[in-house]
Amino acid sequence: REVLDWEISLIEKLGVEIKTGIKVGKDISLNELRKQFDAVFIGVGSGRGKKMGIPGEDLKSVYTAISFLMKANVDYVDDMLAPDVDIELPRNKKVAVIGGGFTAADCMYTSIRLGNETHLVYRRTRDTSSARQEEWDHLAEEGAILHWLTQPIEVIGNEKGEVVGLKCIKMELVPDEKGGRPKPVEVPGSEHIIECDAVIMAVGQGDNPLAYKDVEGLNIDKWNNLSTVDKKFRTNVEGIFAGGDVVNGGDTVVVAIRHGRDAAESIHEYLMTKEWKYGEE
Ligand SMILES: Cc1cc2nc3c(=O)[nH]c(=O)nc-3n(C[C@H](O)[C@H](O)[C@H](O)COP(=O)(O)OP(=O)(O)OC[C@H]3O[C@@H](n4cnc5c(N)ncnc54)[C@H](O)[C@@H]3O)c2cc1C
Numbered sequence: 001r002e003v004l005d006w007e008i009s010l011i012e013k014l015g016v017e018i019k020t021g022i023k024v025g026k027d028i029s030l031n032e033l034r035k036q037f038d039a040v041f042i043g044v045g046s047g048r049g050k051k052m053g054i055p056g057e058d059l060k061s062v063y064t065a066i067s068f069l070m071k072a073n074v075d076y077v078d079d080m081l082a083p084d085v086d087i088e089l090p091r092n093k094k095v096a097v098i099g100g101g102f103t104a105a106d107c108m109y110t111s112i113r114l115g116n117e118t119h120l121v122y123r124r125t126r127d128t129s130s131a132r133q134e135e136w137d138h139l140a141e142e143g144a145i146l147h148w149l150t151q152p153i154e155v156i157g158n159e160k161g162e163v164v165g166l167k168c169i170k171m172e173l174v175p176d177e178k179g180g181r182p183k184p185v186e187v188p189g190s191e192h193i194i195e196c197d198a199v200i201m202a203v204g205q206g207d208n209p210l211a212y213k214d215v216e217g218l219n220i221d222k223w224n225n226l227s228t229v230d231k232k233f234r235t236n237v238e239g240i241f242a243g244g245d246v247v248n249g250g251d252t253v254v255v256a257i258r259h260g261r262d263a264a265e266s267i268h269e270y271l272m273t274k275e276w277k278y279g280e281e
Contacts, residue, residue, distance in 0.1 A: 023080055025210035034239060039267045042212055042235075042242040043260065046225055046250050049082035050206040052098065056155030057201070061163045063087050065103045065202035072110045080210060090198040091115050096166045098122070098152050099202030100129035105139065107200045112142050119194055120144055123151040123171050123184045147194065149173070151186065155199055165193040205250060215240065225249050230279050233263035238276040241267055 012018065024030055024044070033040050049064025051057045067082040068089070077085040092115040097107045100122035111118040122129060125148050126136050136146060147168070154167040170190035173182035207224035219228040219236045226235060226242040227249065233241045243259030245251060270276065 023210065025213065026080070030212055030215050030240075037239075038271055039239050039241060041233075041260075041263055041267065042226065042240065042246055043244045043256070044208060044211045044246050046205060046207055046223075046245040047081060048206045048208040049084070049201075050204065051083075051201050052152070052203050054152060054154055056157055056163075057199075059155055059157045059161060059163050061088075061090065061198040062155055063198070063200050065097075065099070065107050065200055066205065068107055068200045069103075069110060072114070080208065089114060093117070093197040094195060095119065095198045095200060096121050096152075096194055096196040097200045097202055098166075099204075100124055100131060101202065101204075102131050102135070103205075104202035105131045105135040107202050108139050108144050109142070111200065112139075112144060116198075118144050119196065120146045121150050121152055121166065121168060121194065122146075122148055124182075125149060125173065128173065128181060149184065150194075151184065152199075153191070156193065163197055163199060165195045166199055167191060167193050208246075212240075212242075223249055231281065232266035232269075233259060234266065234270075234276070234278050236278050238278075239270075 022028060024033065030040065047066060049066030051062070051064060063084055064082050067077045067084045067087050070077045070082065071087050071089055077087060079085050090111070095111045095116040096119045097104050097111060098121050104120060108118055108120055126133070140146065149171045150168045151171050152166050152168050155163055156165040156167055158164050168191070170187040171184040172187055174185050176183050209220065209224040212218060212226065213220070215237060217237055218240065221227045226247050229235055229242050229247050233243045235242055241263045243263045244256035247259065248255065
């Protein structure tokens with residue numbers, strides 16, 4: 001966090017004015033910003049927390065990964081980034097984390113450090129998960145309980161509406177006919193319940209088009225992202241650039257930073273020439 005503060009202070013020293021706490025698309029529209037600025041860069045990410053769509057997931061102690069991680073890190077959940085803002089962190093309880101990627105791993109570490117008995121529930125195997133293999137070793141060392149080839153099908157609640165378990169079914173992997181990743185399929189009759197008091201769903205993030213959905217004529221792809229930018233991070237609407245997760249749907253920090261740097265050069269070029277050559281090199 002100190003490193004981050006230092007980096008932000010360097011940006012401020014360059015003369016950048018930073019306005020926080022403003023939701024574009026709510027507090028101010030992108031069209032309004034376009035009137036005030038010659039160029040606008042959209043870097044709003046693609047990180048809205050989402051759930052799986054299984055029965056019981058609206059119970060009180062079922063969280064999206066984004067809500068859980070925001071609450072644990074900054075004690076605040078932004079309604080722009082997650083649907084479940086009013087959450088209470090589980091401590092010294094039993095928690096089930098659903099997913100097999102880096103976000104699931106982050107939730108596991110955070111949950112363990114809050115004192116919870118923490119279970120990972122993932123429908124594929126360890127080898128076919130998308131997180132680095134070391135993550136699972138580190139988590140096992142910290143006491144995580146890992147359930148591979150296990151698919152949640154329902155969150156079970158009691159009469160008070162509290163979570164008491166996660167109903168799951170065992171899976172097996174079958175080869176993909178098209179040569180892709182092996183596919184998980186259900187093993188009939190293998191339903192079972194993992195006891196828990198809270199469930200965290202780390203099953204990927206959804207779109208967050210609040211900032212740009214009202215811009216007339218802007219090409220938005222079927223995932224509500226801006227993947228149609230050209231190689232210079234220009235959108236099809238003059239003066240609007242975009243980069244990072246909002247363009248690639250979710251990748252890494254270094255890729256987002258690279259997009260930002262390359263887009264800055266491209267913005268400079270546009271401000272110097274005032275020519276909009278969308279699609280050209
Ligand atoms: C749990 C988790 C773990 C991850 N771990 C790693 C990792 O270990 N290594 C790695 O390289 N990558 C990791 N990633 C991916 C990485 O975080 C992203 O690829 C990267 O942050 C994308 O940068 P970005 O600037 O495009 O978007 P973001 O970092 O998502 O930033 C977007 C910003 O825009 C703001 N915003 C959104 N909408 C609006 C609006 N309408 N108005 C105003 N502001 C808005 C958001 O509040 C946010 O501050 C992880 C992601 C998650 C969710």
